[in-house]
């Protein structure tokens with residue numbers, strides 16, 4: 001078959017890119033090695049983790065917060081099987097949605113592993129071993145990533161597990177040890193802590209969610225400890241893990257060489273993700289992934305060193321996020337037809353779906369200091385928000401960073417209720433290069449969590465927050 005575009009991989013980068021290609025009139029095919037579309041995000045990432053986060057949040061609220069609202073419950077129980085079945089149903093609805101969209105957009109799909117024979121010829125190796133060759137003028141590699149393993153720590157997928165197995169546990173762990181205090185570890189740790197597990201987080205860095213603005217990690221750690229009893233071993237390097245029956249023992253040491261030994265029944269290794277290029281046959285077209293992280297090198301237009309071969313999403317540099325992958329899919333489709341799309345990598349929001357949620361866009365204080373940019377900062381606490389008081393979600397704050405001279409908003413960092421949604425306002429404002437005063441003068445509905453952003457913007461504008 002001859003196509004204008006073949007997309008290898010059907011995650012958010014691949015499927016969105018394919019749909020945009022089809023919208024633009026390109027004859028498009030997608031090759032996916034698994035039987036369902038949607039990649040990591042829909043099958044073992046964003047969507048299932050949020051389904052479990054929602055279930056566990058309901059349970060935790062029922063167990064700990066309903067009483068203050070005057071709601072009494074007895075015999076509260078969590079049915080783990082039902083929780084996992086519901087999560088699987090949510091996945092099925094989403095992946096079926098992509099099958100529908102492919103049909104609607106007349107996108108051909110092939111189940112199997114795609115590999116390069118040459119830059120215009122892709123071999124599809126199906127599960128039964130049979131093969132088929134497809135031709136295309138352009139190829140988009142969207143093969144995503146897989147969990148990074150620690151060389152000295154074998155994952156048995158039963159007791160020492162990755163995020164994928166953690167989304168399918170059949171029981172609530174008694175003591176869950178999470179290696180890595182990043183987004184995925186904290187989200188999955190929260191799920192099981194809310195359901196009653198003791199959760200210990202071991203993190204090599206001195207703070208959790210270390211790539212985000214420093215204030216956010218500190219506040220999140222405080223709240224997770226207070227609300228969920230999570231314990232943290234920061235500045236600790238994991239040195240090994242062993243299993244014996246149902247027992248997992250993890251050893252770690254701090255900078256002074258003092259060791260801790262933690263005994264649990266499950267251990268999630270969530271130390272990052274590595275670009276996935278296995279089986280692609282990149283060597284046939286002379287592409288060599290980078291030594292560190294295995295990423296496929298691309299230019300500023302997401303084209304590899306081979307003309308007409310593009311790569312997007314987790315398999316290339318930049319944030320490993322679904323919405324970044326999606327935007328890159330659209331970007332490449334539009335480039336192929338000669339349009340001039342644009343992605344502002346500075347304005348890709350990052351979110352952690354703990355409770356309170358954490359969300360960020362733009363520069364952190366640490367980055368502004370390092371770049372020598374003169375900035376001012378305004379913060380506002382959710383404690384002073386009427387909406388947060390009404391819902392009982394008063395932990396957290398909003399911080400607005402703005403240029404000292406021009407007042408342009410340079411970064412917004414939120415920890416608090418529905419931060420994942422509130423950040424969208426900051427992204428829009430920053431896309432239009434708003435000043436802090438612009439946000440402070442926009443009418444915000446009352447009572448909403450977004451008023452806290454307005455107040456923080458006012459705080460950054462000559463300390464004018466009203467309710468501070």
Ligand code: FAD
Nearest residue numbers: 009011013033039040041045046114144313314320321322
């Ligand atoms: P992927 O989604 O990884 O898809 C790649 C696809 O390519 C896969 O289906 C794979 O089977 C297929 N493939 C690979 N090689 C071949 C081949 N040779 N032939 C055919 N098919 C192939 N991001 C967010 O933005 N928000 C979140 O809330 C979020 N939560 C997450 C939670 C967890 C637990 C995890 C693990 C990740 C989460 N992420 C989240 C990250 C997000 O899932 C990824 O950034 C996103 O899926 C990357 O999209 P992609 O299209 O680049 O690749």
